Amino acid sequence: MSFVVENNGEQQVAALLQELLGTSDFGSFVxxxxxxxxxxxINLINPATGQAFLTYRDAGKAIVADAADAAINAQKVWWSMTASARGQLMWQCGVNIRAAAESLARLECxxxxxxxxxxxxEVAKVADMFDYYAGWCDKIMGQVIPVPTSHLNYTRHEPYGVVTQITPWNAPIFTGGWQxxxxxxxxxxxxxxxxxxxxLSTTVLAKLLEQAGIPRGLVNVINGLGQTTGTAAINSPATKKVVFVGSPKTGAQIASAxxxxxxxxxxxxxxxxxxxxFPDADLDRAVVGAQAAVFSAAGQSCVSGSRLLVHQSVYDEVVERVASATRKLAVGLPWHEDTMVGPINNQKQFNHVHSLVSDGIADGAxxxxxxxAGAIAGGxxxxxxxxxxxxxxxxNMRVAQEEIFGPVVSVISFNDEEEAIALANDSRFGLAGAVWTADSGRGHRMAAEVNAGTFWVNGYKSINVMSPFGGFGESGYGRSxxxxxxxxxxxxxxxxxxTAKDAAIQFGYSIQ
Known part of the structure; x- marks a missing residue:
């Protein structure tokens, strides 16, 4: 299933867009x-070559307004359908995604x-997301509450109407489907x-969903800059809720808006x-887990295990074993089948990673x-x-406190369980964490004491659409x-x- 990308991928991308969108001209999907x-x-840059492969224009306020109008109208149609009918169409969304899976994956690559x-x-997981929520459409039920009066009191779960979602560059199609x-x-x-x-991939996803039969205009993808297009969407009267996946700094600005x-x-x-x-862990599995925790996706994952806390009694052994295995990871062009670690997504992020590593070395790491930097043939x-x-x-080093979002792990020693918990919680973030130990009681204690929205025992990065995901502290709030x-x-x-035949009138008012 290998494929060849020539130059910067212009021709391949144009062909994929023609196949999936019906046009190689790119813009918003409204x-x-x-x-x-x-x-x-806006120029799109191929991370593997550093060169532009496509140019498009920022959507802007007028297109956002058109998208909002379309969303309002489509939502009324969608909500008027039976829940079972909505579920059947969502199931077809998953079918369509699987049919286009290889082309979607190549475009994302x-x-x-x-x-x-x-x-x-990731494309396969997006299809799974639509399968899973297809099953929920006719199972969103309220409650009947036994209030101490003659009333029937029940609850309904109703939609907001139109929601604005802002997703990041590290996993575009995955986070698009996730929301x-x-x-x-x-x-x-x-x-x-x-x-x-x-x-690109999120825009194609919206097209596939429409082809599955969801109402035209139900999912609109507005492509452009945060300060223009994103701001216009948040400020649109149609938007009733905002979901943001990204950095804490931008998240604070969006929450304020x-x-x-x-x-x-x-x-x-x-x-x-x-x-x-911990020293009683299966170190073979822990070493493999430490690599998977931070080097998959070139470390560009919000749940990356970028702090590896190791008991001092096995510290030197774990460092050497992780380092030795790390040197063997295949770094290369992303479209090569044997590549395990690809490029950082963009120049700004590359500079950030290099800066944090340099600071860490200057501080004594x-x-x-x-x-x-890596020297890659063809890249x-x-x-x-x-x-x-x-x-x-x-x-307390900057490299251990700031999110690095790159293929870098900082190894920190600890002496006992209490210190491990203190170090884990000595962070303004609280998204995820893990422990490797043969002591089941310790595993449960660590899960309870570490401030994180997701915690693994003897594993890392197991994520599924069925399980809630979100953070504590500056890792955010709410759940996906x-x-x-x-x-x-x-x-x-x-x-x-x-329900009473002759119900009492509240507050003593008379009907005469």
Whole structure:
């Protein structure tokens, strides 16, 4: 299933867009049509070559307004359908995604710089998301509450109407599906603004959903810059809730903008997750887990286990074993089948990773593996960074406190369980964490004590659409996926029905 990408991928991308969108001209997807933006030109850069392969225009306020109108109208149609009918159409969405899976994966590989094998897995997971929420459509039920009066009191879960979703560049199609599926399952319409750096796969996804039969205009993808297109979407009167996946700094700005309109937010932000290894752990599995925790997706994952906390009695052994294995990871062009680690997505992020590693070394950390840019045949100008293991890191170093979002792990020693917990919680983030131990009681204690929205025992990065996902602290609030993620897209209404034949009038008023 290998494929060849020539030059910067211009021809391959154009062909894939023609196949999937019906046009190689790129813009926003509004009310079932690809429309050209009115704003500044935006160049899409191939992360593996550092060169532009496509140019499109920022959508801007007028196109956002058109998308909002389309969403309002489509949501009324969607919500008027039976729940079972909505579920059947969502199931067809999954069928369509699977039919286009290889082309979607190739498009994601070129535009986001992710290894092709990872892209195939993520596309498959997006199809699973629509399958899962298809089953929930006719199972969103309220409650009958036994109030101490003659009333029948029951609750209804109703959609917000139109929600705006803003997704990041590190996993565009995955995070797009992660949010679209529960939103439309709950009866909402969507304005989705992907990162301006990686808008292609999400736009195609919206087209596939429409081809499955969901109403035209129910899912609109508005492509452009955050300060223009994103701001316009948040400020649109149609938007009744905002969901943002990205950095804490931008998340705070979005939460402020939403608060000014008195509309709610879900924020899925950064992480600096602690992956904790005790001496009684199966070290073979822990070493493999430590690699998977941080080097998959070139470390560009919010749940990346970028802090590896190791008991001092096995510290040197674990550092050497992780470093030795890290040197063997296949770094290469993302469209090569054997590539395990691809490039950083963009120049700004590459510079950030390099800066944090340099600071760590200046503060006393030592390089056990990597620590430099990668030299990749065919990717001379790409944003490749060697998978890096930093030893002798102290938890107060910048490299241990700031989210690095790159293929870098900082290894920190600890002496006992209490210190491990203290170090894990010595972070403004609280997205994820893990522990490796043969002591089941310790595993449960660590899960209870570490401040994280997701925690693994003897594993790392097991994530499924059935399970809720979200963070503590500056990692955000609200939940994605699972039943909890579905409820984020609903409002609860309480209904009171008087059943008494001669009901008393409240407050003593007379009917005469």
């Amino acid at each position: 009310n079932g049509e690809v429309v050209t933006g009115h704003g500044d030109e 070129i535009s986001a710089g992710k290894p092709i094998r990872d892209c195939r897995v 679209i599926a529960p939103a439309i399952c709950a009866g909402n319409a969507v304005l989705l603004k992907p990162s301006e750096l990686t808008p 939403a608060a000014a309109r008195v509309i709610p937010c879900v924020l899925e932000l950064g992480g600096k997750s602690a992956n904790i290894v 030592t390089v056990a593996a990597g620590g430099t 001379a100008n790409g944003y490749f960074y060697q998978p890096t293991v930093l030893a002798n890191v102290k938890n 996926s699972g039943y909890e993620g579905l409820l984020e897209y609903t409002q609860t209404k309480s209904v009171w029905v008087e």
